[in-house]
Amino acid sequence: MDFADLLVNAGRELFAPATAAFALAAIGLNFHFGLTGLLNMGHAGFMLLGMYGYAITVREGGGMLLGILVAILLAMAFGLLLGWPTLKLKGDYLAIVTIAAAEFVRFLGRSSVMKNITGGSTGIRGTDFKEPFESLSPFPSEQITIGPWTLHGTASTSWWLVVVSWGLVALFAWLFWMLAKSPWGRVLKGIREDEDAVRSLGKNVYAYKMQALVIGGVIGALGGILWSFGNAVQPDSMGRPTTFWIWTLLLLGGAATVFGPILGSALFWMALVVVKGLSAMFIPETLMNATQREPFALMLVGVTLMLLVIFRPQGILGNRRELAING
Amino acid sequence: MTTTIDRRVIVRAIVVFLLAATAITLVSVIMSDSAQATDAAAQVVAADTSGDEIATTDATGTGQIRWLQQLVNGLAFGTLLALASVGLSLIYGTTGLSNFAHGEQVSFGAILCYFLVTPQDITIPFVPTSFNIGLPLVVGAIIAIAVSAGTGWLQDKFLWAPLRRRGVAMVQQMIVSIGLSLALLNFIQWWIGGGRVRLTIAIDESIDLGVFSIGRQTLISLVIALACLGGVSWFLLRTRLGRATRAVSDNPALASASGIQVSKIIRLVWVLAAGLAGLGGVLLALYDNGTAFDAGARLLMLMFAAVTLGGLGQAFGALVGSLVIGVVAEMSTLWLPADLKVATALVILILVLLVRPQGILGRAERVG
Numbered sequence: 200m201d202f203a204d205l206l207v208n209a210g211r212e213l214f215a216p217a218t219a220a221f222a223l224a225a226i227g228l229n230f231h232f233g234l235t236g237l238l239n240m241g242h243a244g245f246m247l248l249g250m251y252g253y254a255i256t257v258r259e260g261g262g263m264l265l266g267i268l269v270a271i272l273l274a275m276a277f278g279l280l281l282g283w284p285t286l287k288l289k290g291d292y293l294a295i296v297t298i299a300a301a302e303f304v305r306f307l308g309r310s311s312v313m314k315n316i317t318g319g320s321t322g323i324r325g326t327d328f329k330e331p332f333e334s335l336s337p338f339p340s341e342q343i344t345i346g347p348w349t350l351h352g353t354a355s356t357s358w359w360l361v362v363v364s365w366g367l368v369a370l371f372a373w374l375f376w377m378l379a380k381s382p383w384g385r386v387l388k389g390i391r392e393d394e395d396a397v398r399s400l401g402k403n404v405y406a407y408k409m410q411a412l413v414i415g416g417v418i419g420a421l422g423g424i425l426w427s428f429g430n431a432v433q434p435d436s437m438g439r440p441t442t443f444w445i446w447t448l449l450l451l452g453g454a455a456t457v458f459g460p461i462l463g464s465a466l467f468w469m470a471l472v473v474v475k476g477l478s479a480m481f482i483p484e485t486l487m488n489a490t491q492r493e494p495f496a497l498m499l500v501g502v503t504l505m506l507l508v509i510f511r512p513q514g515i516l517g518n519r520r521e522l523a524i525n526g
Numbered sequence: 527m528t529t530t531i532d533r534r535v536i537v538r539a540i541v542v543f544l545l546a547a548t549a550i551t552l553v554s555v556i557m558s559d560s561a562q563a564t565d566a567a568a569q570v571v572a573a574d575t576s577g578d579e580i581a582t583t584d585a586t587g588t589g590q591i592r593w594l595q596q597l598v599n600g601l602a603f604g605t606l607l608a609l610a611s612v613g614l615s616l617i618y619g620t621t622g623l624s625n626f627a628h629g630e631q632v633s634f635g636a637i638l639c640y641f642l643v644t645p646q647d648i649t650i651p652f653v654p655t656s657f658n659i660g661l662p663l664v665v666g667a668i669i670a671i672a673v674s675a676g677t678g679w680l681q682d683k684f685l686w687a688p689l690r691r692r693g694v695a696m697v698q699q700m701i702v703s704i705g706l707s708l709a710l711l712n713f714i715q716w717w718i719g720g721g722r723v724r725l726t727i728a729i730d731e732s733i734d735l736g737v738f739s740i741g742r743q744t745l746i747s748l749v750i751a752l753a754c755l756g757g758v759s760w761f762l763l764r765t766r767l768g769r770a771t772r773a774v775s776d777n778p779a780l781a782s783a784s785g786i787q788v789s790k791i792i793r794l795v796w797v798l799a800a801g802l803a804g805l806g807g808v809l810l811a812l813y814d815n816g817t818a819f820d821a822g823a824r825l826l827m828l829m830f831a832a833v834t835l836g837g838l839g840q841a842f843g844a845l846v847g848s849l850v851i852g853v854v855a856e857m858s859t860l861w862l863p864a865d866l867k868v869a870t871a872l873v874i875l876i877l878v879l880l881v882r883p884q885g886i887l888g889r890a891e892r893v894g
Contacts (some may be wrong), residue, residue: 209828223848238697238700240704245607254873283878283880284876284879284883285879290697290698291624291700291838292834292879292883294624295624295792295830295834295875296702296876296879298827298830299827299830299831299875299876300872300876302868302869303869303873303876304826306606306865306866306868306869307866310863310865310866310869311863311864311865312863312866324788327623432740439707440821441710443704443705443707443708446701446704446792447705447708450701460544486638486652486654487651487652490719490720491651492717494712494713494715494716495712497708497712498708498712498713499709499714500708500709500710500712501705501706501707501709501710501711501712502705502709503705504701504702504704504705504708504709505705505706505709506704506705507703507705508691508698508701508705509694509698509702512698
């Protein structure tokens with residue numbers, strides 16, 4: 200592998216559907232953390248529920264629209280259930296409960312009891328649920344090369360998916376921008392800065408937090424569906440590390456900003472490819488073999504998260520004065 | 527911090543347990559129609575394929591009562607879990623930090639012990655030679671625990687103490703601990719690989735006590751664990767330093783004003799917590815017949831469940847909570863497939879927060 204290949208691969212990550220899926224999930228998390236200051240540590244759980252809701256509905260012949268509706272309803276119910284006991288408590292409790300609930304969803308999904316419904320630990324194959332989405336594709340069903348990149352026109356990680364997922368990201372980034380500057384968004388920011396002050400103005404803080412949690416969760420579920428179009432429904436791909444990655448890329452781009460999640464996601468996936476590529480080029484096989492590159496790159500992700508939070512909590516695009524992390 | 531475990535606490539623990547049992551029974555009844563056909567087969571499959579096995583489910587021999595066996599397993603597992611969660615609770619109590627990297631402390635102890643005792647060839651990242659150390663298990667375990675405690679000291683000295691001095695918000699520190707957990711988890715995977723490793727190849731011979739059986743190794747582990755937990759309790763209740771620790775946990779500002787050196791106490795708590803986690807890791811690896819890079823990460827949720835159940839920051843609460851979680855997790859396998867063990871514990875965690883967010887031992891105060 201030389202530098203040209205590395206550049207092409209890194210460039211592919213910039214517009215890859217996975218990048219868009221994580222950007223969309225991060226926009227959801229931005230509603231939670233960026234706007235409202237909620238510590239949702241179970242975002243992968245929302246994504247997984249969305250994936251399951253869509254894939255199972257479609258597999259059982261429910262059609263695409265019904266599938267999306269089911270995914271949205273599941274995420275709403277999950278958000279309401281989680282918020283009900285915890286939104287009145289300190290932030291730590293929401294963090295612990297969301298992470299526990301997300302793990303619960305994953306454990307239940309991969310358990311042998313649910314094998315007939317969720318496919319157990321192997322999950323649901325792409326062929327079972329991707330067909331309705333791919334049949335909508337206007338692109339020809341063949342490999343299409345644009346510039347240095349070749350992707351399939353319609354199947355799996357395709358140009359069709361690229362167009363749809365970035366369209367959705369743009370739509371929800373716009374929605375975030377509109378909502379964040381609306382009176383509703385200003386109340387949420389107020390809650391983030393000083394909950395008691397907002398309460399003293401007569402606002403129902405609990406209800407506002409709940410709305411933010413549910414909206415962010417639904418966006419997370421949609422991100423999960425996008426992810427599943429490029430891959431398959433696999434419960435273990437949506438474990439705790441996934442949540443932490445979304446946190447890292449949100450904080451990297453800048454919480455509470457419109458483009459932060461998008462920039463963060465692009466940089467995150469590009470950096471992973473670059474680190475793995477560079478370590479393959481410069482570190483000899485005797486010191487680090489191919490299987491060790493992945494954990495090495497992810498270790499750097501963890502270190503990045505620590506350094507970011509300590510030294511630049513506002514991220515790349517964020518505003519230091521509007522420091523989102525406090526409490 | 528409460529110093530006595532009064533009768534109400536025990537009643538509450540029992541109520542939580544009974545509620546859990548009822549919930550599990552209900553779920554199993556609801557699920558039974560979908561699961562009936564696959565149930566028996568699935569349990570066998572789950573027992574040997576599931577990667578989330580925390581403890582091995584022993585096949586029960588004749589003349590043994592299965593629920594009693596599971597109760598004993600649960601108590602044993604709960605005791606070992608308590609070693610890890612007491613530290614987590616102490617850290618929360620004294621500094622207010624929910625330390626998400628505590629699971630990796632547990633894995634680190636176990637993996638380091640493996641590194642020191644295994645007769646197989648091992649490597650260190652970036653060092654191109656492989657070698658083996660092959661110490662006896664006991665010596666290796668002691669070194670591993672000492673080094674674990676040392677990492678606690680290092681962490682507090684170079685990471686957490688500077689952060690506290692800079693006045694970094696608690697939420698920020700919590701996210702730092704998440705980053706640390708991600709870094710450590712992947713470092714350990716890089717170091718030792720993704721597979722399961724065993725500390726000892728000796729087979730744990732089980733002692734048949736008529737109505738239940740228990741492994742010899744497990745029994746020794748339990749004695750060590752109970753001795754350590756007893757030691758910690760004695761330290762907290764009877765020594766000056768322990769009293770100071772509890773004072774810091776109650777009210778750092780007031781403790782500081784009365785002449786206690788809060789930063790030193792916190793340093794001590796970190797050393798203690800990391801050492802206990804290392805010990806817990808080694809003993810759980812023995813109990814579990816093996817360990818892996820993510821063994822601690824899997825336990826983290828159970829630890830949080832135990833600590834929350836007992837009341838965040840209450841050292842003795844973590845003990846009671848761990849026992850309840852251990853027993854519930856093991857007993858749930860009587861009704862539910864083994865791979866839902868952890869899920870059951872997480873449901874209890876959520877239920878407890880619904881009705882009693884301050885936990886079993888916590889004072890009834892506003893926690894919001």
